[in-house]
Amino acid sequence: MIDTPTRPAEGTAAASGAAYVDIMLVDDHAIVRQGLSSILQREPDLRVVAEASSPRQAMAEVERTRPDIVLMDLKLSASSDSEGIDLCAELTRAHPGVGVLVLTTFLDDQLVLRAIRAGARGYVVKDVDTSALIRAIRDVSRGESAFDARSAAAMVRGLNAPAVEESARLTQREEEVLVLLAHGLSNRDIGRELFVSETTAKFHVGNILRKLGVASRAEAVYQGGKLGLIR
Structure with a gap:
């Protein structure tokens, strides 16, 4: 310092x-x-x-x-x-x-x-x-x-950039994955937490990014927070 x-x-x-x-x-x-x-x-x-x-x-x-x-x-x-x-x-x-x-x-x-x-x-x-x-x-x-x-x-x-469409709603499992993303978990850790494979976790993350109209995990968390999906 x-x-x-x-x-x-x-x-x-x-x-x-x-x-x-x-x-x-x-x-x-x-x-x-x-x-x-x-x-x-x-x-x-x-x-x-x-x-x-x-x-x-x-x-x-x-x-x-x-x-x-x-x-x-x-x-x-x-x-x-x-x-x-x-x-x-x-x-x-x-x-x-x-x-x-x-x-x-x-x-x-x-x-x-x-x-x-x-x-x-x-x-x-x-x-x-x-x-x-x-x-x-x-x-x-x-x-x-x-x-x-x-x-x-x-x-x-x-x-x-176009606004996120209201019809692009997350499934319950995708909302669970989004919460784990907010805690900084990797795909592997998400899979372990939800008892699914890393590939399945990656698939859910991809769907979340697509539905929320964002390009990164950080942006998904931000957008999810704005929509009230992360509590």
Whole structure:
């Protein structure tokens, strides 16, 4: 953890007149945080003031260091592909002056939309080049939005995606599988829990994705929650 003095107020560096854009890195892999820190510290106007590997630690570090930007992954544990969505929403509610920029390997149309609806000001994928990432950070620090080309396209596709049809209802067994998906179980674990084969579990998961009109397990859980299928 990087130890720096706390600042008296939130907000972008440009708005506050500060010499630096202060950044907090949130990723569950230390080597990723170290690599990002090394890259960003080379820039004369960027400063990494804190790091976190979990949502709880991230909230504590934001309170302590008051960064301008939180650069965060969406996958912060092995049990969830989108735990960062909840963290993003919590951060932006508690600290509206902080700009959240998502940096992740996941490029799902609905996931991009969910991140923006949770308060993120930008979304870039991890294979973006260094100059594009730095440009995105500076854009967000000025209160602007920031997307790489693929994330922007994904957002447009997500906005244009057809709504889930009411007639596409899940069977009782599919609802049971959806609940287990919400707990982060793999197809194999779902099969063990329901006393069916892994192939059968995979079949049920495929049906759930198709009926809910989504492309990933994380999106199925999100959509299922909205429809009241997960309690």
